[in-house]
Amino acid sequence: MxxxxxxxxxxxxxxxxxxxxxxxxxxxxxxxxxxxxxxxxxxxxxxxxxxxxxxxxxxxxxxxxxxxxxxxxxxxxxxxxxxxxxxxxxxxxxxxxxxxxxxxxxxxxxxxxxxxxxxxxxxxxxxxxxxxxxxxxxxxxxxxxxxxxxxxxxxxxxxxxxxxxxxxxxxxxxxxTGEEGPGMVAVEGTERPYRARPRLIGTASGGGGTVLEHPDPAEAARVLRDHLRALGMLAPPREGAADA
Structure with a gap:
């Protein structure tokens, strides 16, 4: 070895x-x-x-x-x-x-x-x-x-x-020489400027979550949207704009 x-x-x-x-x-x-x-x-x-x-x-x-x-x-x-x-x-x-x-x-x-x-x-x-x-x-x-x-x-x-x-x-x-051999795999990459990314895991304020039983689709979507905003994964609504 x-x-x-x-x-x-x-x-x-x-x-x-x-x-x-x-x-x-x-x-x-x-x-x-x-x-x-x-x-x-x-x-x-x-x-x-x-x-x-x-x-x-x-x-x-x-x-x-x-x-x-x-x-x-x-x-x-x-x-x-x-x-x-x-x-x-x-x-x-x-x-x-x-x-x-x-x-x-x-x-x-x-x-x-x-x-x-x-x-x-x-x-x-x-x-x-x-x-x-x-x-x-x-x-x-x-x-x-x-x-x-x-x-x-x-x-x-x-x-x-x-x-x-x-x-x-x-x-x-x-x-x-730093040259690639015939059996090596070429590694290609692209340099990009730093871009802030949203948090994937966070802690929502206000205690536990909400349990919905057989919710209306619109109500379920609203609760999910509010939860994602509390985690910081969605931006807050713009002033004067209505949520879809």
């Missing part, structure tokens, strides 16, 4: 100093629990946070430098030498990070993805057993076909930091 952990140039939100996100350290721990070869992969130039991440159990981190965005260069490297397993944290911590990179990468490679993983089990006939962390400490078993991408839960066991391991880790610069 060959595993690759995606690493970012993490910044501590309090001190502003380089520090790997907790989710990426948890991803390293999950990769080490599987066994086999484990390496790090970073889109960009070597940064101090990578060496700190390597101190949790990585001997080498490949830093991809070339044209294209992070998804393109990562997809090129993974497509050229596909590992059995790719692991990532829940979200990078270097600036305006959205947490979408693993999902876009899975779409580009056409690989399955699972998030919130707290433990990894055995493999059988190309399937990998995992444990998903749910709310309030609940756990759920699942299976996913290899190769795949797993996003680690922040509560997954984190391996200890060893300073000598961080000092001896190799940060290797690998040139890439």
């Amino acid at each position: 060959r595993s690759v952990v995606l690493l970012s140039g993490g910044i501590d939100p309090v001190s502003g100093r380089p520090a790997p996100p907790a989710g990426e350290i948890a991803a390293i721990g999950l990769a080490l629990s599987v066994g086999g070869a484990v390496g790090g992969l970073h889109a960009g130039a070597p940064v101090p946070a990578l060496r700190q991440a390597a101190g949790h159990g990585l001997e080498q981190v490949d830093c991809l430098q070339g044209g294209g965005d992070a998804v393109a260069v990562l997809a090129e490297a993974l497509f050229a030498a596909p590992p059995d397993l790719v692991l990532a944290g829940r979200q990078a911590r270097g600036g305006e990070d959205s947490g979408m990179l693993p999902y876009l990468l899975a779409e580009r490679l056409d690989w399955p993805l699972l998030s919130g993983v707290v433990a990894i089990g055995a493999t059988a006939e190309g399937w990998l057993a995992v444990t998903i962390g749910l709310a309030q400490g609940a756990r759920r078993p699942a299976q996913i076909r290899l190769p795949c991408i797993l996003c680690a839960h922040d509560a997954a066991p984190a391996p200890p930091f060893v300073f000598d391991r961080a000092r001896r880790a190799v940060l290797r610069v690998v040139p890439v």
Whole structure:
């Protein structure tokens, strides 16, 4: 089993100093629990946070430098030498990070993805057993076909930091072009300006709801309209305009 952990140039939100996100350290721990070869992969130039991440159990981190965005260069490297397993944290911590990179990468490679993983089990006939962390400490078993991408839960066991391991880790610069391979899926998207959306869930004031038994259609429509307005999903009526 060959595993690759995606690493970012993490910044501590309090001190502003380089520090790997907790989710990426948890991803390293999950990769080490599987066994086999484990390496790090970073889109960009070597940064101090990578060496700190390597101190949790990585001997080498490949830093991809070339044209294209992070998804393109990562997809090129993974497509050229596909590992059995790719692991990532829940979200990078270097600036305006959205947490979408693993999902876009899975779409580009056409690989399955699972998030919130707290433990990894055995493999059988190309399937990998995992444990998903749910709310309030609940756990759920699942299976996913290899190769795949797993996003680690922040509560997954984190391996200890060893300073000598961080000092001896190799940060290797690998040139890439960021071009799409013949087997990759092209990802197309459209940038749109932010548009405020109505709340889908809210709390209406005034206590409980209204129970209608065999209502007239017009009365039922009026009650439903008033309820949606109380939830903030419908705009209030314009002054001087009658409700339809």
